[in-house]
Amino acid sequence: MSGSELEDIRGRLRILEARLEEVEDREAIRNLIVDYARACDQGNDPRLLGVLFADHAVWECEGFGRYEGRARLCDALKGIAGEKIWWSLHYMISPRIEMDADGNRATVFWYLWESATIPEGVSGKPEPHWVGATYDAIAVKQAGRWLFQWMRLN
Numbered sequence: 001m002s003g004s005e006l007e008d009i010r011g012r013l014r015i016l017e018a019r020l021e022e023v024e025d026r027e028a029i030r031n032l033i034v035d036y037a038r039a040c041d042q043g044n045d046p047r048l049l050g051v052l053f054a055d056h057a058v059w060e061c062e063g064f065g066r067y068e069g070r071a072r073l074c075d076a077l078k079g080i081a082g083e084k085i086w087w088s089l090h091y092m093i094s095p096r097i098e099m100d101a102d103g104n105r106a107t108v109f110w111y112l113w114e115s116a117t118i119p120e121g122v123s124g125k126p127e128p129h130w131v132g133a134t135y136d137a138i139a140v141k142q143a144g145r146w147l148f149q150w151m152r153l154n
Contacts, residue, residue, distance in 0.1 A: 018103075026097050028146045029106055029139050036148070037090035044081035046074035054140055054147040061153035086126055087117040092135075104141040105149075109134065112153070 032052060039048035050070055053059075059073040060066035064080055067073035081088075095110040114131040138150040 022099060022103065025099065025103065025106070025141065025146065029097050029108060030095055032139060032146050032148065033092045033095055033108070033110060037092045040077075040081075040090050041088055044074075044077040046071075046078050049074045049077060052148055054142060054149045057148055058150045059148075059153075060151070064153070083119075085116050085118055088131075089115045106139045106146075108137040108139055111135075 036049070036052050039045055039052065042048055053070045053073065055070055056068065057070055057073060058066065058068050059077065064084075065076060067076040091113040093111040093113060095108060098107040100106065112131065112133040112135060114133070116129045116131055117126045118129050119125065120127045134154045136152045136154065137148055139146050140149045141147075
């Protein structure tokens with residue numbers, strides 16, 4: 001085998017390794033979305049949510065607020081579950097993941113279809129609801145792990 005053929009094989013291997021890493025990263029981000037849904041369905045458990053967000057992450061939604069910092073946003077989401085959404089089952093649908101060129105940041109979009117129990121405004125009795133929405137997020141790779149850096153529920 002000539003030197004140029006060997007160099008060609010090495011080049012192809014580097015390309016395949018990069019493509020495989022991107023596939024694995026996309027799957028890790030999909031799993032991050034599922035883990036977020038599962039944490040939400042556990043009453044926005046801060047222990048489950050906290051491991052999904054970067055230290056200085058932001059979560060926002062009109063009508064619920066904007067929260068900065070992992071601990072603050074986890075506490076706020078726990079409060080929302082206790083006061084405004086008593087039970088939920090999140091269906092995260094059709095995530096679209098746009099990877100940045102460096103492979104350490106991704107812009108993510110997905111649809112939310114959620115069944116929920118929400119207290120009725122006057123009586124406070126639980127009422128079943130269907131919630132339809134979308135999410136926009138930024139995920140970052142830190143120490144080999146994908147985390148949410150920013151998230152907006154629309």
